[in-house]
Amino acid sequence: MDTLLTEDQLDHFRTRAAEIPHPRELVIDVLRAIQGNRGWVPDEGVELAGEILGLSPLQVEEVATFYDKIFRLPVGKRVIHLCDSICCWSRGAEDLYNYLQEKLGIAPGETTVDGVFTLLPTCCLGACGEAPAMMIGLTTYGHLTRERVDEILEMERASAS
């Protein structure tokens, strides 16, 4: 999809921005909606968010670049966030991190040649009782083993194509 925001989304955000006293509070919602459509937030997305909310592109940019779940560069269709915090670390996350790099043939921060997966570290996902855990899109997967990672990648790859 090459639209930044659908007509419905545009209407919704313009209406909300006019209704509320501090439209700036919607900036993450707008950026997340753009990212939901495009997979990431291009410069035009930053400009559009600014236009809707009455902000300069710089004011949007300084927020967008603060968060690790807003992507200002193109990413794969599925972003793998593997938790490297203490609980996952204690239960073998490092081994899985090496395994994922090996299996996908990429280093952290890179995207696979077929454009399907991007691999990123993340801090705690709040799945400490199911450690080690990772998040792909908005889905959290826990109790990971090498075998389980294989199954999940296969499933995610199939749904991405």
Place this chain on the structure above:
Amino acid sequence: MNDTPQVLFKNRRPGETAFLKEYGKTGGYEGLRKAVKMSPAEVRETVKASGLRGRGGAGFSTGLKWSFFPADKPGEKYLVCNADEMEPGTFKDRELLLADPHQLVEGMIVASYALQTQVSYIFIRYAYEQCARNLERAIAEAKEAGFLGKDILGTGFSCDMYVHRSAGRYICGEETALLNALEGLRANPRSKPPFPAVRGLFGQPTTVNNVETLANIQHIVAHGPDWFRGLARTKEGAGTKLYGLSGHLNRTPCLELPIGTTLREIVEEHGGGVWKGRKMKACLPGGASTPYLSAEHLDVPLDFEPVEQAGSRFGTAGVTVFDQTTCMVEATLNLNNFFARESCGWCTPCRDGLPFVSWLLQKIERGEGTMEDIGTLQDQLRNITGTTFCALAQGAVGPIESLLRLFMDEVVDHIKRGRCPLKTG
């Protein structure tokens, strides 16, 4: 396995979420019905008398915090729920919201009434999308039933509730950084004073409370402060607590237990013992920013004062256990890397100091450290402590300070042997 009173988890069923129908069956919204028959000041007094302490990590008295709030002054005021749970080892709020989102919604309505706030926000982290959806459904159900919105239960009191989704950063859980994030600004902490109770969200008086704190409010009102105090196992303690177990245990559930349950009971009974038949070497009793406890502390009741007396902090009661094979230098390096990466960069000691600490710990872990590095590490801890806007760096220092206090022999061993003594090969 768990026959202690269940207050917050009473509607919890594996793989299911309780919504209004189930919530109503177990006394849901009775606390609100009772609260609106009291004056807001009476509700605040009841919470103060209950001894409830904030469940987000700092443990400040909720009633005392509320007493600083200008509830009786007219004008716009806000209640904000902090659902930015991102402290490693802490997953209690997620479990609560997955199981029973009305616990939070009702608690927030009662708190809004007590504080006379007109608008409340739930600031929720990026990774908790299912929790956010559960809350949106619970809010819609509460509105439909007349518990939320205009003229609640015919009392003339009105309040609205919104879910605000974030985009991932640990610092957003810091009270004032959260307010900036909610306003659509970069999530840097604010200088205090003025405190949020005076000037908070959009410049108006604001109270920020944790999910678990707010979820307790309606129960305190419904059953009274004495009942709440009686739930704890310690004399000073009050209420139950959601304990999240993680690390090297056979079982790693999140459980509701009386406050003051001992570390031994948590490890041996609820956690099923240390995995692989090993022994506990250390644990973080309340999340990644709390100093380690060691096997000597197994009989410490997990409540605010006893844990503090043992040299750590109760924090969020996210108990992470490490077995005897764990290299404590490496574990501490992992913890510090987290804080270094999640520093918002606003204050120099945090932005530059934490990466330097990581560099020193890595040097020691690799066997390249010198005895002088220990002194430099201690210097750094002193330089970082108390020199920043918020408590992130202060929290990061906790595990390192306790590494040097409890496991100095192991640190020195790394230096003397020129390698990690716990790694083979």
